[in-house]
Amino acid sequence: MTQTQTQGSTLFIIGITLVATLGGLLFGYDTAVISGATEALKVFFVTPLESDSALALQVLGEYKIIISICFIVVSSLISSFMFRMYGKQKGIIYSSILILAGIVIWYTQFWVSVNELTENTLNSINGFTISSAIIGCVIGGSICGYVSQRLGRKRGLVLAAVLFTISAVGSAMPEIMNFFGASTISAFIFYRIVGGIGVGIASMLSPMYIAEIAPAKYRGTLVSANQFAIVFGMLVVYFVNYTISLNGDANWLNEIGWRYMFASETIPAFIFLVMLYFVPESPRYLIMKSREEEAESVLNKIVGTIKAPQLMADIKESLKEKNAPWLTFGGLIITIGVLLSVFQQFVGINVVLYYAAEIFRNLGSSTGDALYQTIIVGAINLIFTVLAIFTVDKFGRKPLMIIGGVGMGICMFALGAAFYYNQLGLVALFAMLGYVAFFAMSWGPVTWVLLSEIFPNSIRSAMSLAVAAQWIANMIVSWTFPMMNDNSWLTGMFNHGFSYWIYGAMGILSAIFVWKVVPETKGKTLEEMGRLWKK
Template sequence: MKNSKSVYLIAIVASLGGLLFGYDTAVISGAVGALESFFVNTLQEDSKMAIQAIIQFKIVLTACVVVVGVLIASFIYKFYKKSTATVIVAILFLLIGVVYYLGFLKGANVLTDNLKNSIFGFMISSALVGCIIGASMGDKVANSIGRRNGLLLSAILFIISAFGSAYPDTLNVFGGTTLTAFMIFRIVGGVGVGLASMLSPLYIAEMAPANIRGKLVSFNQFAIVAGMLIVYFVNYFIASGQTEDWINNIGWRYMFLSENVPAVLFFIFLFFVPKTPRFQVMKGEEEDAVKVLSGLNGQSKAQQILADIKKSFKQKNGHWLFFGWGIVIIGVLLSVFQQFVGINVVLYYAPEIFKGMGMKTDASLMQTIIVGAINMLFTIVAIFTVDNYGRKKLMLIGSCVMAVSMIGLGFSLYLQSSGVVSLLFMLVYIAAFAMSWGPVTWVLLSEIFPNKIKGVLAVAVAAQWLANLLVSWTFPMMNNNAELITLFNHGFSYWVYGVMGVLSAFFIWKFVPETKGKTLEEMEMLWQSKKENN
């Protein structure tokens, strides 16, 4: 019983990384309108400030494009021989560089509506650039300073980001505009999210006994949606009863500052949990590893688990294309479709969507709490049903319901129906995502890749964050476009996500295998047979 309690406490502490993941990515939702008013709308009143902001936006965006480009290039070198990879990377950099220069950098430093919406969209989604970076470097961090110390680093980044995002004017150490400082601090927090998104489940998986590993790893997914729901409540109570002017100047700062509470607790609690036995063995600290294993599994099992860990280090990894391109493309598309169906548009912009339906700030934030509660409730449903009904069936049903909901939401906005109708479509959409593409995508990604090419998972995770960035960034550009509003009255973007739901259903039905009840070895045999038949 003592061992069991220790394991659960350790899993709960590590899951705080998942809670911060959800908290940090959702805290922006309550502040979207205030951030637009405080940072973006003020640029229209000062042409000199606008020019400075545009120039710095181009610099920040260029740096982000280069960093993401380098990360993508590092993946390409994993797939091809060095000479072939170099040619591919050179061609890609040349093509992207030319398009980026002609389509963006060369443009005049004039604050057009499209450029304003682009700056606004990137400001809201800038943390996702950090997520891409953090997720991509997670494996190196885990193997260099360890899983627990990597989580400590992520906690520090969360704390820095919380203070910096709340007071980018006071803590501006970058020499640029306040807007630029805010973006940079959000990117710093994003790196923390990216690290936590990989290290928290990894830490739990390596600490948990095999018989309860699945349950404990699922704590992390639950913690993510719980973090989102908590911050929806926090945002509501901060804004409740306050004037728009107060929220636009002060209230949004408290929203970001509130992240320090879970971040500091996470940082402190991590000092009371051990390093994982696998990392200790990797660093030659076998005695310490045995102590941890004995405490969690009992002395009788400790030596056997230690032997298994040492044996696993002898297993050689295969080339990333060992099973061909099929499995890689399926893994990447699972990640991309999870974002292209538009989930983070709802999670990030929900209060503004509800305001667009005619609701006041308090009411819109309360509706967002309902969205978060539905998200958490149906995530729990998915955790308890995924092993009974299978991954493929849940994903197919989810895609179809999401497609209908998003297309219906688009029509309700286009026809200017009552806000209740739009809210119902949104809640059905959230429920469908939460019990399918939300948690089940992660289950599939953990199961379809055989151990021999487990490193390809990093490519899929990076693709997921990149797709998240593209969707979150482009939503304001579509939703606030004057011509699209005149033609479709805010319905256009939701129809796009509805079409993506249809495409995701076809993709699941046609290409994704059912992994329910199959061991990793059986999945390896499946991909091996597909490779031989091609």
């Protein structure tokens, strides 16, 4: 018997981890590809509505229907969480109250009021078109648990790869792929939502698969590789977008170039789909489905023949653990999990990631220069994410989060002031890059570390509520930025600085929240966290 058979194959572990992290890379690629096309999408889809009344009427009707469907999806998601927290009787009461209040707001503030193409409506349509993939992320994240149980981790990732591919093709050619007779912009939104579902599935299944396939002593490092892959995917797509922009002028980019940006995703998606054929299913899932011989074969390759039997016994024992009601440890832990997720988005990071090129154009850069500068944003994001990975266990979670929150707040206030006083030079550039650095070393990766540690084993599924809250907050921020940034009155008053001051205030509030409320989890086991919450 060889040493590899008795101790497991490190090369095998690294290989399957690299394949799984392609899901994270596609997560980053799909969410950041939009950054190079924001102006083009506005020119191609939204601007023509101002001069074509028939098209405007059609798009306005479809827009109201799409938003209404999204409202139903999110309401259903929130209702399911209410049942998990409060049980059947109270769940019905609380979800009914929330849904009723939501219907009143939806009808009075949206359905009745949005009947003509005003400036605010155009900005809203533009913002929703750009951020529509996030609706898919909410859906994908909410069904991911079901997918992982029914299809398994591997086939769930295969489904995500297929959805990425469909989305890439459909988003690049919405006229050709429009099989449902809607307007072109609605077809584009549909395919972006399809890609978002893939992102939502991959965002949970990739780290889940890695965690279940990795030996305990390597698990932290290998799971961190998924976060690195997400940020690396963003950097890759910034390079791709810039390279595509070099092939023509702004008019070409607005008409044709943006299509190549979305179509480029088919390459990593196809590679991911092919490589998944060569990786095994998670041994935990195999044991769950009573496929023990297959599980043992995989574990022999991972930890070796000596440790495999004991590990199989441990997995079987862990599967006996019962899920407890989400409020077993009180409401504070749920509140902390949700607010960590909400603050991570309300500080405005996805405004920078999605609208980076537009922000640079507002700073006075040409389209080509703006796309080049987004590469710098991606590089800063990558470098400081690596810094967080290597320091989070040394300095602790709270210090990094507090420093990051204050730093982001200061940088956003500075960026807003630069716009307000029209000082759009190096100060504004460094404020934006400083903001990205502070986020990448703190609230970007460390939020996920905290979320994975604060929930005890028996209510670990409650993390799905925090993840859903994160995507919903992402949607709100990404949707509302054009409504604030392009509003004539706000622009006249604050010269594009208003929204950045809002995000700056959120950065300071996030630091205060962590300082006052969030416990330090460094060095604590999940069992110790459970005892802490019981107190």
